[in-house]
Amino acid sequence: MVKVNENFAKLPANYLFVDIAKKVDAYQKENPGREILRLGIGDVTRPLVKPVVDAMKKAADEMGYAETFRGYGPEAGYGFLRETIAAHDYQNLDISPDEIFISDGAKSDTSSIGDIFGLDNIVAVCDPVYPVYVDSNVMASRAGDYKEGSGWSKIVYMPCMEENSFLPTFPKTVPDMIYLCFPNNPSGVSIPKEQLQAWVDYANLHGSVILYDAAYEAFIQTPGVPHSIYECQGAKTCAIEFRSFSKTAGFTGVRCAFTVVPKALQFGGTSLNQMWARHQSTKMNGVSYPVQRAAEAVYTEEGQKLVRENLAYYHKNAKIILQGLQHAGFTVYGGVDSPYVWMKVPEGLTSWQFFDELLKRCAVVGTPGSGFGTHGEGYFRLTSFNTTENTEKAVQRIVEQFT
Amino acid sequence: MVKVNENFAKLPANYLFVDIAKKVDAYQKENPGREILRLGIGDVTRPLVKPVVDAMKKAADEMGYAETFRGYGPEAGYGFLRETIAAHDYQNLDISPDEIFISDGAKSDTSSIGDIFGLDNIVAVCDPVYPVYVDSNVMASRAGDYKEGSGWSKIVYMPCMEENSFLPTFPKTVPDMIYLCFPNNPSGVSIPKEQLQAWVDYANLHGSVILYDAAYEAFIQTPGVPHSIYECQGAKTCAIEFRSFSKTAGFTGVRCAFTVVPKALQFGGTSLNQMWARHQSTKMNGVSYPVQRAAEAVYTEEGQKLVRENLAYYHKNAKIILQGLQHAGFTVYGGVDSPYVWMKVPEGLTSWQFFDELLKRCAVVGTPGSGFGTHGEGYFRLTSFNTTENTEKAVQRIVEQFT
Known part of the structure; x- marks a missing residue:
């Protein structure tokens, strides 16, 4: 059975x-x-702002004529969008379009990224934390058992409290997969660059991967607060970054996001960029074309x-x-x-x-x-x-x- | 590390x-x-046909005004679409809207459905087969090792050849998860009702689940060929059905599909309908609203x-x-x-x-x-x-x- x-x-x-x-x-x-x-x-x-609505409608119109109709798109997203993101969001950070994977949401990506990692890795999360990181690891068997009061037996919790300004400190057990989200959901605090750099150094030292959820990046107002983890030295060898149009451009009902997996990110000689490409090409068929055109329009003047x-x-x-x-x-x-x-x-x-x-x-x-x-x-x-x-x-x- | x-x-x-x-x-x-x-x-x-383009544009317009803007939709899809599908595609089959889960594609669903099953289940596939069923099970560790000529060591292959009219016969080893796709990709053959009924009876007898990919259902011309597995007696206690707008309505670039998980489908007292609902609400945020309106328009006269x-x-x-x-x-x-x-x-x-x-x-x-x-x-x-x-x-x- x-x-x-x-x-x-x-x-x-x-x-x-x-x-x-x-x-x-x-x-x-x-x-x-x-x-x-x-x-x-x-x-x-x-x-939605007008250029976004207009772009979506124009793309819908294109789909109505044989000459401009588009069927399956590239699983990782159209070049026009990946290139625009690289040029705009990663201007001085040397991220290339083929390191950017378009998806239908940061929730999809942060909950599925675990698929490319082994089941025996130790997972660390901030506490409090966006529930999706934990729940997706429970489903994948990485969490152990739940005990009221102490949480999941195999998860390493990094308490974020008033005492540490809601910023996680290095845990006693060295984790393999470290979920960080800044500006943070739920606490709303951002991380100063030197503290994010310390996490990057920590991950590189221990061979851990940082799964960096930057879905709220567009809200950063404080000068000097990093918008991307790749502003930190060495982040490309230890970090995957998740971004979304949901909060930036009101796309919660439109559905578009992207994930950056640098080619320099390798563990045991295996390229995570290639693994994620294989994952996405096997498990999805790309994001709706009119939606990708809508996302592109976010970047117009x-x-x-x-x-x-x-x-x-x-x-x-x-x-x-x-x-x-x-x-x-x-x-x-x-x-x-x-x-x-x-x-x-x-x-x-x-x-x-x-x-x-x-x-x-x-x-x-x-x-x-x-x-x-x-x-x-x-x-x-x-x-x-x-x-x-x-x-x-x-x-x-x-x-x-x-x- | x-x-x-x-x-x-x-x-x-x-x-x-x-x-x-x-x-x-x-x-x-x-x-x-x-x-x-x-x-x-x-x-x-x-x-795309005109009513579909028009519906998508209208929905895009709605998103441009605060009064009609929609943010996060229900993870399993909007009621308007689930109800339309139930009424149209499952008219006499007693499938309710909350047994229908809207997604961005049958590839997403057929490759992720394995998430709700244990890793030690025996998987059976037709040979030849749409690669996604196999590849997603390889990633999940259910396939064993690959040997040239004989395929994956743990997968039960059901040869579909001229001799059996390209229809699978019951394998020697009883499988737990049986992927069937009819009309078939790649062979293009459809399955007569009595043979599909035999598979349903087999699955119910052995406590197996049938993962029924009906993405090409709309192409059926031969009278009597089943459009849905739920036309067979007892299918609701053993089968999940996948459908898609991709081939039916030219949605390969628009991205919309749905999966039917009947409430009667339970193993060891666990409702697969509830499990899939939990899976989807944890791992995605619903399908783009304009896309769901476009899919709805497929059902207009x-x-x-x-x-x-x-x-x-x-x-x-x-x-x-x-x-x-x-x-x-x-x-x-x-x-x-x-x-x-x-x-x-x-x-x-x-x-x-x-x-x-x-x-x-x-x-x-x-x-x-x-x-x-x-x-x-x-x-x-x-x-x-x-x-x-x-x-x-x-x-x-x-x-x-x-x-």
Whole structure:
């Protein structure tokens, strides 16, 4: 008889945001008239900018004529997009187009990158952490068993707390696969260059690979904060970088991202660039052509201008949250180089208790820090992705109810 | 030090169609003036039909306004599409929308479905076979080691030859995971209902799962040939079905497909529907919204009418190949319920030798049968996806050169 993958049974029944959605749905049913303000899931609200819409429509039109129709594209993405990304995002970093792999999302890539590594590698993650890194390793059998309070037996957790400014420090056990995400989801903090350089040096010293999720790179405002891990010396021999158009250009519903696997990245003589190319050509058929044209349009002059206006809009919202909560006496972090504000929940409440209270008393939805890991307990994530009007309203309600 | 997934090193260096593309590129460079006629890769050429283009453009427009903008969609696909598919494709088969999972392609799904099964299951495939089923199991360690001539040590091969009308018979070793594809890629033959029913009964008897790739379902012309495995009694307790808009509606560059995992499909009390839902919600973020609207438009009255005209066009091409080659004395199979014609290569040549000869003498590209497995040796796949004009030209050139 066929055996199922038993690791699935070890996972919590639902993905974090599915749990939250259910609670919110239940609340809405009980309070049909009440306006719920969602500062929970990290989903954008600003519409696509005009050059992006136009590019997608133009590509859709091309698909309607035999002369310009396109069937299967290259699995790793069209040259026009890979070249544009290399020239724009990696201008002085010497990343070539064939080191860039276009995909339908950073979630797809960060959850599948493990496929090219052995099952006996030791995985390290920050705590708190974006759940996908952990869950995908649970499915692949790298996580061991779950124990309430201490987490997965085989995962090396790197606590990110107030004491270390939410930046991970080298763990006692040397890990093989190190997931880092900066600007960080969920804490919203960015990493100074010298600290990222220290991680690159550490990985090169130990032969570890850094899986660097830079999905929020476009939010960086602080001068000197690295936008790419390849700004660090030696990163090409130890790091894979994930980027996305989701938050940068409002593509959460459009679906486009990319992953950089440098050719210099080799372990035991094996090229990870070649492995990932083989993985992608076996397991997907490239990203929708109109979507790739839409992504290309993000890089036009007009596209850049408008996309930056949207980012400024979210920055303003983050500032409203930060200043409003600070003013009301809350302790808050992040929110400068990132769309996420990481607040300490009021004394005496757990993260989920605060979630329930906030929903009940304010009809505001956030994400409980404990949903991201043990060391997220006592914290709460608010996002700047709602409208300015709703963000102001939400902050006002929180301040009224909790001060 | 990080260990790579060593199974990748066991794989042939390239994906079959990448090898072919290289040979064709080299030929074109040597013969810059020569018109190459491509009947190789199974890629469509007819443009998208108007309702599909219009739906995609309309959706792109919606994304440009805050009021109609959509961010993250449901990971398993929007209700509007899942409901339409259930009502149209599974009208009398009692498949509900939450048993249908929208994805970016049948390749993604057939190559990832293994994730929800244990690594020690025995895998059976037809021989010849679409390479993705095998390669994805090699990566996952289920294939064992490769030996020239006999294939992968742990894979159960089910030879599909003239003697059994290219339909697999029950193997000596009972497999746990059985990949079936009908209408078949590469042979182009379809399976009669009673033989598919026998496989369903076999799987239910032994507790095996059938992974049923029905990507070419829309090409079925022969009355009584099953369009879905769920037409067979008991299939819901043993089978997962994969479908795609790629060949049906020319979506190879648009990317949309779906997978049916019935709720009745349980092994050891575990619901595969729930497992696949968990897999998808952890490893992807849904399909592009404009793409899902485009897929929905395939089901409109006008969409259906135009899509069927395209299918008729490809059927006509298949007929040209079948009749032209038969007339010239070749032995040919398939091509009726499928866009693929499976021809026997001339006596004394291997599949790859015939590929080279055909390229050199006719500038016609096909796919060597041996690229699909040991029992594909001596055969050659031609597709009906080129224009009628080119198909006629290709057949003429073959007939001239090889008779």
